Amino acid sequence: MTGGAPSTTAPVPPPGVGPESAACWEVDLSDVLPLVEAVATGGGWPDWEAALLHGARIVDVNARGLELVGAPVGQQAMIGQPVANFCPPESWAILAELIVAVAADRPAHALRTSGIHSFMFRNAILSVWGVPEDGLPDRLWVAVDGDMADDRSFWAVRASEQRYRRLLHHLPGALLQVDARAVGAIFYELRSQGVTDLAAHLQGREELVVTARKLVRVTAANHGAAQLFGAADAETLVGPIDYVFAASPDTARRVMIAHFERRRSHGELMKVRTFDGRLIDVQLTVTFPTPPERLDVSLLSFEDVTERLRTEVQLRQLQADYSRAARIATLGELASSIAHEVNQPLSAIAMNAETSLRWLSRDEPNLAKVDALNRRIADSARHASEIVQRIRNMAAKHAPERVPLALNAVVEEALLFVGHDLEARAITLSAAMAAALPDVPGDRVQLQQVIVNLLLNSVQALAQHGDGGGRLIELRTEAEAGGGVRFVIRDNGPGIAAEDLDRVFDGFFTTKADGMGIGLAVCQSIIAAHGGTIVAANHPDGGALFRFSLPGRPAAA
């Protein structure tokens, strides 16, 4: 008999070992014969034992063997599995060396034994043997035997097992105990094919993930899990893990990759379709076993974050509403500027129209002049409409977005809003905009709002500062390390009182008689929502200085 087909004969009992007391496995070596040959002739590599035991597969197992290690999986789940899954890693070297020694012992493949430690037996003996044949054998038999440990220690193990299950059941939160050893075999095969990057390998091979979802089994679940999954009881959750990932198939892929990469744990947000049909948001944490822990126990914990996410959405909405309210308040402060700005093109339009009429009412109408004037009227009308559009954008309701933005362009747009205020108050503006700034992700309207607020803040500080000549606002944009950008604004006004420095960003803090005190608070909340920081300070040469930084694009995940 060759190849991977199960043996039709019961394992041959080793000489001197009773089949009743010994745990016996029949092992198929056909996939690892080249490795056996290599080691037998002095080759091999560090850790070859693990490779050999992952490639050697269990073909058959007796009742004792099942009792010893098979408990949560049963015979069917054990057959076809790598030997490594059922052998404590501390015994891998002993077992692998015995297998090579027996396989290389041509043609007898006689019995060899070695003592090992086992919690099931005192003086445990590991035996490996084959049947006489000329070449390397496809099949060998492995047995573990010894004096049964006394009842107390045997039952202590069983009892601790039961305590563990009770503990699992009563632990708060939702927990699934999972036996993922079946994917160990898949992983071994992939590694022996030379796969090192499972993420890349899975591209276009989604069926591997589907297979894994059917092979990996939930072996226990607690009360919390039953509640979270909307199941009648915890037992309902025992079986293939497929249902866990039904609403988030990509999560299954990522968990599999984490397992393949031998990470200790993996966590992510996922969606779960419950047994009673709800779709909930869940924080998943998977903890993979690593030797010498029991290899058959992976733990999945779930936290229902649906409510938290909903609250976050509401908070974001509130923040957006708050910013918009502040924008409208800012537009109110800008009202006279806006009126002036809109009036300018409208006045030109009116005058050009009157002039046109005068040309037309002449005895010989000058149509060339009328033509030119009408073009100007059209230009001015377009200009007025752009101003109105800009104001409408500021006042409009809109969902905050994150698009790549050029900070300099945002600054220039913001300046359009306050240009007339600067003129009206004879404030000189100097702007030093860095060339070739990287784009940063942001919300155009909200960042414009921040800059307009900071500008207005300076304008108003300077206006309070008396009429002295040389009112000055300096702007600067700069690149920051890591792809971020920085905006700095400084005025030569009275500066910020030392005791106010910590409070300028507090909501409803204002030093202005007619101020609401929301402008700077909104600036801070907008910058924070962009993952940036804003600070207020006094310039050493006098005047207030505000600086905000925005992070660059997050590195690709």
Added chain:
Amino acid sequence: MVLLRRARDRATLGAASPAPTARFQPLSEPPLIAIVDDDAAMREALDDLLQVAGLSSRTYAGAAAFLDDHAPGRFDLLITDLRMPQMDGVELLRRLAATDPGLPAIVVTSDSPSCGQAIEAGALACLGKPVDDDALLLLIDVVLGRERRERPEH
């Protein structure tokens, strides 16, 4: 809206039913009007309005550019905006009061509340934008007819 400098001109302008052959009086040289406004559209619109009325004008985008080009007696009338970057209209009027006190000035502005300041600084009249073109041309006729100065001989 038109704000006039009353002390000096109430009598003349109050009586102003179309007064206005003034500028068709034979002149050695046609009158030259300076237009100062930082807004290009407005500047050009004023220029065109004066043109259709048969008047010659020069436009300047700012007070400084005008002052560079100005010499006492060169212009017969100044039409200026108030809100302008660098030097505003009031400042321009103050400077002219010192260097060319005879130059009449008409202010056109969106910022009507500042008209008082403009009149104090020496403007003859202050018109809110949008400008009533009939009123402006009438004013110009009156100013050029009544207040036109002798131009220096070359």
